[in-house]
Amino acid sequence: MLNTKNTQNEKIGVIQWFSSTLGQILISLFVPAVTFLVLWQGFLFLSRAQAPQIILVLVAIIWGVGGVALLYLVANWLVLKLPLVWSKRLQPFVFVGPAIAIMGWFLAIPVVRSLIASFQNNLSTEFVGLQNYVFAFTDPRMLETFRNNLLWLVFGTGFSVGLGLLVAVLADRSKFEVIYKSIIFTPMAISFVGAGVIWKFIYTFKGTGVGIQEIGLLNAILIALGGTPQPWLTLAPWNNFLLIVIMVWLQTGYAMVIISSAIKGVPAELLEAARIDGASEVRAFFSITVPYIKGTLITVTTTIVIFSLKLFDIVRVMTGGNNGTNVIANEFYLQMFTYNHAGRASAIAIVLLLAVTPVIINNLKQFNKERKGF
Amino acid sequence: MATSAKSQKRSQNFIVNLVLIIICVVWLVPIFGILITSFRPSEDIFRTGWWTIFPHRAELEVGRIYLDPSVDVDGVITIGAATATFEGRSPDGEVTEFDREPIEGVSATFEEFRNGVVTEEGQTLVWSGNKRSRELRLFDRQWVGFDTDLTFKNYQDVITGKTITYQDAEGRTITRTGNNLGIAFMNSLAVAIPGTIIPILIAAFAAFGFAWLNFPGRNIFFTIIVALLVVPLQIALVPILKDYVNMGLNGTFLGIWLAHAGFGLPLATYLLFNYISTLPRELLESAYIDGASNFTIFIRLILPLSVPALASFAIFQFLWLWNDYLVALIFLGERNKTVTIAVAQLVGEKGQDWHLMTSAAFVSMLLPLLVFLGLQRYFVRGLMAGSVKG
Numbered sequence: 001m002l003n004t005k006n007t008q009n010e011k012i013g014v015i016q017w018f019s020s021t022l023g024q025i026l027i028s029l030f031v032p033a034v035t036f037l038v039l040w041q042g043f044l045f046l047s048r049a050q051a052p053q054i055i056l057v058l059v060a061i062i063w064g065v066g067g068v069a070l071l072y073l074v075a076n077w078l079v080l081k082l083p084l085v086w087s088k089r090l091q092p093f094v095f096v097g098p099a100i101a102i103m104g105w106f107l108a109i110p111v112v113r114s115l116i117a118s119f120q121n122n123l124s125t126e127f128v129g130l131q132n133y134v135f136a137f138t139d140p141r142m143l144e145t146f147r148n149n150l151l152w153l154v155f156g157t158g159f160s161v162g163l164g165l166l167v168a169v170l171a172d173r174s175k176f177e178v179i180y181k182s183i184i185f186t187p188m189a190i191s192f193v194g195a196g197v198i199w200k201f202i203y204t205f206k207g208t209g210v211g212i213q214e215i216g217l218l219n220a221i222l223i224a225l226g227g228t229p230q231p232w233l234t235l236a237p238w239n240n241f242l243l244i245v246i247m248v249w250l251q252t253g254y255a256m257v258i259i260s261s262a263i264k265g266v267p268a269e270l271l272e273a274a275r276i277d278g279a280s281e282v283r284a285f286f287s288i289t290v291p292y293i294k295g296t297l298i299t300v301t302t303t304i305v306i307f308s309l310k311l312f313d314i315v316r317v318m319t320g321g322n323n324g325t326n327v328i329a330n331e332f333y334l335q336m337f338t339y340n341h342a343g344r345a346s347a348i349a350i351v352l353l354l355a356v357t358p359v360i361i362n363n364l365k366q367f368n369k370e371r372k373g374f
Numbered sequence: 375m376a377t378s379a380k381s382q383k384r385s386q387n388f389i390v391n392l393v394l395i396i397i398c399v400v401w402l403v404p405i406f407g408i409l410i411t412s413f414r415p416s417e418d419i420f421r422t423g424w425w426t427i428f429p430h431r432a433e434l435e436v437g438r439i440y441l442d443p444s445v446d447v448d449g450v451i452t453i454g455a456a457t458a459t460f461e462g463r464s465p466d467g468e469v470t471e472f473d474r475e476p477i478e479g480v481s482a483t484f485e486e487f488r489n490g491v492v493t494e495e496g497q498t499l500v501w502s503g504n505k506r507s508r509e510l511r512l513f514d515r516q517w518v519g520f521d522t523d524l525t526f527k528n529y530q531d532v533i534t535g536k537t538i539t540y541q542d543a544e545g546r547t548i549t550r551t552g553n554n555l556g557i558a559f560m561n562s563l564a565v566a567i568p569g570t571i572i573p574i575l576i577a578a579f580a581a582f583g584f585a586w587l588n589f590p591g592r593n594i595f596f597t598i599i600v601a602l603l604v605v606p607l608q609i610a611l612v613p614i615l616k617d618y619v620n621m622g623l624n625g626t627f628l629g630i631w632l633a634h635a636g637f638g639l640p641l642a643t644y645l646l647f648n649y650i651s652t653l654p655r656e657l658l659e660s661a662y663i664d665g666a667s668n669f670t671i672f673i674r675l676i677l678p679l680s681v682p683a684l685a686s687f688a689i690f691q692f693l694w695l696w697n698d699y700l701v702a703l704i705f706l707g708e709r710n711k712t713v714t715i716a717v718a719q720l721v722g723e724k725g726q727d728w729h730l731m732t733s734a735a736f737v738s739m740l741l742p743l744l745v746f747l748g749l750q751r752y753f754v755r756g757l758m759a760g761s762v763k764g
Contacts, residue, residue: 043626043628046626046627046628053557053560053561054560056564057560057561057563057564060564060568060627061563061564061567061568064568064571064572064627064628064631065567065568065571065572065575068571068572068575068576069575072575072579076669080667089589091587091668092583092587092588092589092592093583093589094579095579095580095582095583095587095668095672096579096580096583096584096587096589096592096595098576098579098580099576099577099579099580099639099643100580100595102576102632102635102636102639103598103599103602103636103639103640103643105614105617105636106610106614106632106633106635106636106637106639107602107605107607107609107610107636107637107640108598108602109613110609110610110612110613110614111605111609113612113613114609114610114612114613117612117613124616163397166393166397167394167397170390170393170394171394173386173387173390174387174390174391174394176391176394179398180394180397180398182747182750183398183401183402184397184398184401185750186401186405186743186746186747187401187405188693188746189693189697189739189742189743189745189746189747190405190697190739190742190743191696191697191698191699191714191717191738191739191742192697192699193697193699193714193717193718193721193735193738194697194714194717194735194738194739196718196721197408197717197721197731197732197734197735198404198405198407198408198735199404200721200731201407201408201411201728201731201732202404202407204728213421213422213423214423215419215420215421215422215423215424215728216423217403217404217407217423217425220423220425249401249404254757257754257757258757261754306604306606309606310606310607310608312699312700313699313700316699316718317699317718317721317722320722329606329608329700332608332611333700336611336612336615337704342612345611345612346612348608349606349608349609349611349612350609352606352608352609353605353606353609356604356605356606359604360601360603360604360605363600363601363603363604364597364600364601367597367600
């Protein structure tokens with residue numbers, strides 16, 4: 001009697017265990033499936049719907065942000081369903097997995113894919129050896145972009161950092177520091193396209209002739225000083241410098257803010273001591289302030305150098321790269337979309353990557369030295 | 375001695391402020407120029423510079439002179455009552471009596487008149503048109519007051535998608551559809567808001583994982599993230615565009631959110647990691663002892679504590695997305711175009727429509743400027759932390 005009851009109990013237990021596990025597995029499969037289905041339907045709705053724009057945008061925002069949050073919740077819920085050992089092992093990947101996957105797809109793997117494509121032809125169907133690199137390093141078009149990027153790098157970075165340093169140092173001695181700094185900083189909020197319109201209007205040229213009044217500020221100033229108006233943006237090689245002015249206008253604020261906060265960190269006693277010893281302001285600046293903020297200056301310069309290497313928007317909007325103003329990133333765009341040459345475009349992208357490699361190595365060295373939390 | 379040091383300091387102060395004011399004026403004038411231009415009627419923009427709305431001296435046409443057909447225009451031309459008829463012009467350009475000093479005995483060749491001849495009274499005589507026109511215009515330098523003819527029409531034209539009419543640079547009346555910047559504005563919002571929140575959310579999860587959880591490969595993965603910080607995004611465009619075309623993601627919001635998440639994640643993860651890893655260890659340990667799971671700790675403890683870091687990066691990312699041109703151009707294109715694309719198109723197509731370009735540029739700048747001026751403190755903090763990124 002006892003025996004049979006026991007086995008019956010065991011049987012029920014097994015069935016219960018089996019059914020509950022099966023149920024759990026089914027639920028575990030069902031929940032993610034429903035989640036994906038809902039998200040997929042949302043995507044289809046958004047990409048095909050003809051609803052008023054404002055509704056689409058609202059749905060898109062809720063769907064996008066909510067969808068990501070939902071995916072994390074479901075993934076975590078799933079992992080917790082697993083046996084303890086496995087859930088412990090897998091849970092960290094719920095947290096870091098999506099980030100690693102997205103970065104892998106969008107940045108890490110493309111490095112390899114672009115490298116492969118750079119040895120292939122325009123449609124990425126055949127290997128062509130070093131042909132694209134021969135183009136990238138010897139074609140007159142590319143040599144022009146190298147020259148121009150060098151101009152951007154030297155003058156754009158030089159003036160941005162120089163002016164930023166000047167304003168930071170001077171503003172530090174003024175009562176109206178906040179106002180000056182806010183004004184210089186404001187262009188940071190403006191897109192390169194918007195800045196393009198602003199400066200194109202300054203450089204605009206109507207043509208020579210009697211009774212024509214220039215509406216571009218630069219030509220108007222030139223006339224007031226007794227000169228003749230010029231079609232600035234077609235005047236090679238000077239047009240490059242006029243474009244660089246735009247970058248300086250946009251980036252000086254960045255350099256200024258970072259340098260300014262570094263200057264605030266220079267101990268006042270040191271400067272005071274130097275002054276008591278009879279050092280002039282200029283001397284004190286070069287032998288105390290500059291060495292003290294050297295690290296910041298290097299960081300700012302590096303950031304702006306990288307920016308000038310990748311520069312695209314300003315040239316695209318202002319001249320389209322014509323009249324001797326082409327830059328590497330614009331040639332990349334032209335090869336990719338105008339000439340449909342994936343091979344050459346990839347080779348140019350690899351050239352850009354090579355150009356920033358020293359910075360990558362330096363960042364890694366720096367990181368290894370600090371190793372916060374590792 | 376003391377007073378001279380004081381006065382030296384005062385003059386130093388003066389020079390410092392003077393230099394700064396000059397730089398600030400140079401910095402503001404470009405923005406000011408297009409702000410004023412965006413409110414001027416198109417005909418005015420083509421005719422005169424934006425600075426002419428301020429009082430200034432200008433050459434105003436005060437009269438016209440018609441040479442008699444008998445005058446030989448190939449030689450030296452002498453203007454006087456015998457050889458020409460005079461006609462006055464009011465400031466509005468209407469024909470009036472010629473009530474000025476009569477011009478007598480001014481002689482010059484056609485070429486000289488073409489370039490302008492200054493009379494004894496300081497007025498300028500300019501031949502208008504070709505030789506056969508036999509028409510000269512008389513200009514006088516006069517003060518002009520505030521030109522207050524400002525309008526909102528440019529903004530209306532550029533924001534709506536309705537049919538608009540205006541006069542172009544040559545004075546022709548142009549009729550075409552507006553630029554629909556209103557829709558582009560909505561599209562930019564639809565790109566920038568989720569494009570900001572999604573990577574921050576993903577990065578916060580990852581930063582917590584890297585800072586507080588142990589798993590194989592943690593070191594290698596984080597080193598790769600540091601290496602990816604300055605990788606130019608051009609490297610990704612060719613392969614990702616290929617993927618997008620295959621997957622049907624090209625031109626969709628989802629596609630551009632993912633792209634921006636991909637390009638923004640290294641910096642976001644790195645910054646948030648730096649912040650989250652410095653949170654006090656005891657706080658988390660006591661939560662673990664209380665039996666909280668990683669997920670609850672993250673939601674209840676880490677996220678609220680990281681708000682300052684999240685906010686700085688959010689502003690950074692939002693401005694970058696709003697102002698982005700390259701990624702939107704490649705992954706969104708014509709479909710769902712953003713304001714930057716719309717403005718760039720305007721510049722490309724209609725190089726002379728300054729009334730539309732300037733107002734469109736201003737519409738595109740409005741939101742980032744507001745965000746920027748309102749939240750500058752957070753932005754600067756994010757900028758400082760992120761100055762390793764290219």
